[in-house]
Amino acid sequence: MSRIFPAIAAFACAQLFTWSLASASSSIPQIQHVIIIMQENRSFDSYFGTYPGANGIPMKNGMPNDCNPDPQTKQCVYSYHEHMEKTYGGPHDSSAEIKDVDGGKMDGFVAQAKIGQNFGGSEVMAYHDAREIPDYWAFAHNYVLQDAMFSSTTEWSLPAHLYLVSNWSATCAVLNDPLSCQSSDPCCLPQPGGNAWTDITWLLHRSGVSWKYYVFPGQSPDVINPGEDDGVHGIYVPQSATIPTDWNPLPLFTDVAEDNQLGNIVDGGGFYADARHGRLPAVSWVVPDFHTSEHPNANPRVGMKYVSGLVDAVMSGPDWNSTAIFVSWDDFGGLFDHVVPPTIDSYGYGIRVPGLVISPWAKHGFIDHQLLSFDAYNKFIEDLFLRGQRIDPTMDGRPDNRPDVRENYPGLGDLLNDFDFSQSIRYSNYGRPTITTHSPPGSRVRPTSMNRARE
Numbered sequence: 095m096s097r098i099f100p101a102i103a104a105f106a107c108a109q110l111f112t113w114s115l116a117s118a119s120s121s122i123p124q125i126q127h128v129i130i131i132m133q134e135n136r137s138f139d140s141y142f143g144t145y146p147g148a149n150g151i152p153m154k155n156g157m158p159n160d161c162n163p164d165p166q167t168k169q170c171v172y173s174y175h176e177h178m179e180k181t182y183g184g185p186h187d188s189s190a191e192i193k194d195v196d197g198g199k200m201d202g203f204v205a206q207a208k209i210g211q212n213f214g215g216s217e218v219m220a221y222h223d224a225r226e227i228p229d230y231w232a233f234a235h236n237y238v239l240q241d242a243m244f245s246s247t248t249e250w251s252l253p254a255h256l257y258l259v260s261n262w263s264a265t266c267a268v269l270n271d272p273l274s275c276q277s278s279d280p281c282c283l284p285q286p287g288g289n290a291w292t293d294i295t296w297l298l299h300r301s302g303v304s305w306k307y308y309v310f311p312g313q314s315p316d317v318i319n320p321g322e323d324d325g326v327h328g329i330y331v332p333q334s335a336t337i338p339t340d341w342n343p344l345p346l347f348t349d350v351a352e353d354n355q356l357g358n359i360v361d362g363g364g365f366y367a368d369a370r371h372g373r374l375p376a377v378s379w380v381v382p383d384f385h386t387s388e389h390p391n392a393n394p395r396v397g398m399k400y401v402s403g404l405v406d407a408v409m410s411g412p413d414w415n416s417t418a419i420f421v422s423w424d425d426f427g428g429l430f431d432h433v434v435p436p437t438i439d440s441y442g443y444g445i446r447v448p449g450l451v452i453s454p455w456a457k458h459g460f461i462d463h464q465l466l467s468f469d470a471y472n473k474f475i476e477d478l479f480l481r482g483q484r485i486d487p488t489m490d491g492r493p494d495n496r497p498d499v500r501e502n503y504p505g506l507g508d509l510l511n512d513f514d515f516s517q518s519i520r521y522s523n524y525g526r527p528t529i530t531t532h533s534p535p536g537s538r539v540r541p542t543s544m545n546r547a548r549e
Contacts, residue, residue: 120376120478124455124515126416128478129378130471131404132258132341133397134251134315134387135183135427138241138446141394143173143221143432145234147461148241151221152432160432162204162219171204173430176220183390184218184428185209188248188279191426191445195434203430219430227394229402230450233421237456238512240449244435245425246468246500248444249279251315252340254424256280258468259307259344259379260293261485261500263441270348272494277441283338289347291494292485294472295358296349300491303479304375305355307335307344310362312383314339333383335359341381349492369407374417377475380404390427405452418513419452420471436465438503443467451512458517464507473501474509 120126143151151173152159161170184190184207193202207218224231233239246257253263265278269287298305311334331339336359338345344359345351362381368374382388388397401421408414426445435443449466476483484501487493500506 121481122478122510122513122515124416125418125453125478125513127374127376127378127413127418128471128475129374129380129404129408129417129419130258131380131401131419131421132255133382133401133421133423134389134392135186135425135429136388136390136394136423136448137426137429137431138243138433138448139173139431140221140427140429141227141230141448142234142239142241144175144223145231145239145241145461148239149433149463150241160200162201162430164208164216165205166208171216171219173219173221176217176222177225179222179226179393179395180391181217181220182215183207186425186428187250190428191248194428194445198434200430200432200434203428207428218428222394227398229398230448233405233450233452234461235459237453237458238451238460238462240451240462240464240466240512242433242446242463242507243422243449243466244442244446245444247279247442248435249425249441250340251424252283252343253279253441254444254468255341255343255381256289257442257500258424258471259295260289260291260347261469261472262291262494262496264289264291264494264496266290272348272492275494275496277495277497279441283340283343284346286338286346286351287348289343291496292349292487292490292492293344293347294475294485295344295347295355296353296492297476297480297483297485297490298377299349299353299355301480301483303377305358305377306368306375306379307342307359308362308365308378308380309333309335309342309359310381310383310386311335312385315341315382315384315387315389335361365404366407369404369413370411372412374408374411374413376479388423390429415454417453418455418474419450420509421448421450421452422468423447436505438500438505439498442500451509453513455513455515455517457512457514460512462507462512464511465505466507466509467500469500469503470506470509473506476501477510 158173161172190206196202203218208215247253256263264275265280266275268274272290275291314331314333333339386397386400431446433446486499
């Protein structure tokens with residue numbers, strides 16, 4: 095049920111609200127820096143479906159035992175290992191996801207991917223492993239792999255990134271008026287002030303907690319103003335710290351402008367110097383450009399090397415021993431995953447995506463089976479730096495009409511469970527991990543119906 099705040103009630107709430115100024119220091123002394131690295135459009139099974147011990151692709155006699163019907167060939171396409179690094183995805187808006195999930199059968203991926211020439215068809219059943227993405231598998235082997243991380247929404251990149259920073263996606267009828275906002279998966283970007291509801295930077299600023307949103311300039315990782323919004327077709331636009339895109343929505347948030355925090359949205363190239371020289375803020379988000387985003391049919395090695403470079407910069411700097419790095423992918427990109435996403439409200443969760451935790455305090459080689467979404471990142475930040483304050487319109491002094499407080503969903507896991515603060519800090523892990531992971535199981539032969547000419 096939506097919370098409606100009449101003007102009088104909002105005024106009274108604002109008058110009576112007393113902000114308890116929390117220290118910028120973390121409640122867990124070992125973690126003083128949280129970094130969220132967000133990539134683009136990969137499902138869990140497409141990257142870690144054969145990772146040992148994870149909830150991966152169902153197997154029988156060492157071979158994938160799931161399939162999706164191909165409406166054109168009338169055959170069932172099984173998951174298969176793809177050594178070619180470039181593969182195509184499929185439509186990944188809410189309508190496509192409903193058809194992919196097919197009431198829990200998870201068998202609509204191939205059919206959806208064959209609706210247009212720019213999609214991959216049977217390629218959505220392909221998976222990679224340590225042979226194509228060795229760094230990601232090495233990070234999982236050395237640190238934490240999350241096999242129950244779900245995108246916060248069933249929609250494409252813009253709503254996913256709105257949830258990433260605010261736990262909500264909405265459309266506002268009146269600029270700069272949070273009480274005019276209603277739940278929505280917007281088709282396109284609004285004017286400045288059009289994102290009038292509260293995001294987590296409001297809480298961070300009020301508590302004196304430093305933050306930066308690092309944006310790598312170039313072409314946007316996903317389309318903007320996508321029309322019918324299948325999450326693939328549309329217009330790619332320039333991206334920079336000062337240009338709002340679906341991956342850089344913070345410049346359009348009212349509270350960011352009112353707090354004079356627009357300067358905290360910075361060029362991504364500065365991340366390396368900040369990391370190497372001990373200038374990281376308490377909270378960082380890092381978003382790529384198209385080239386390094388891993389958006390299918392991009393080469394995942396390019397994105398992997400970019401992510402490894404970010405991690406290397408932190409590992410080689412003075413903040414490594416007090417840092418927690420989270421890596422995930424904003425949505426599934428139309429790629430197959432066999433796990434039915436849970437429904438917690440009208441907009442989430444979306445299909446499962448990979449999640450990694452990299453920190454000297456992360457459990458070694460641990461697979462986290464807790465139910466998680468991007469909401470867990472904000473919950474973690476709030477617990478560490480804000481004494482558990484939530485983006486809650488009844489308590490945060492800035493009421494809006496969000497239907498629920500996502501961080502308080504009773505099934506949401508706790509990211510603190512991915513850490514062991516009693517262990518000795520592993521300074522030996524400076525530098526990118528190069529551990530050879532387990533040999534992957536057998537794989538099926540590439541379907542003969544695939545069009546190799548596109549690669």
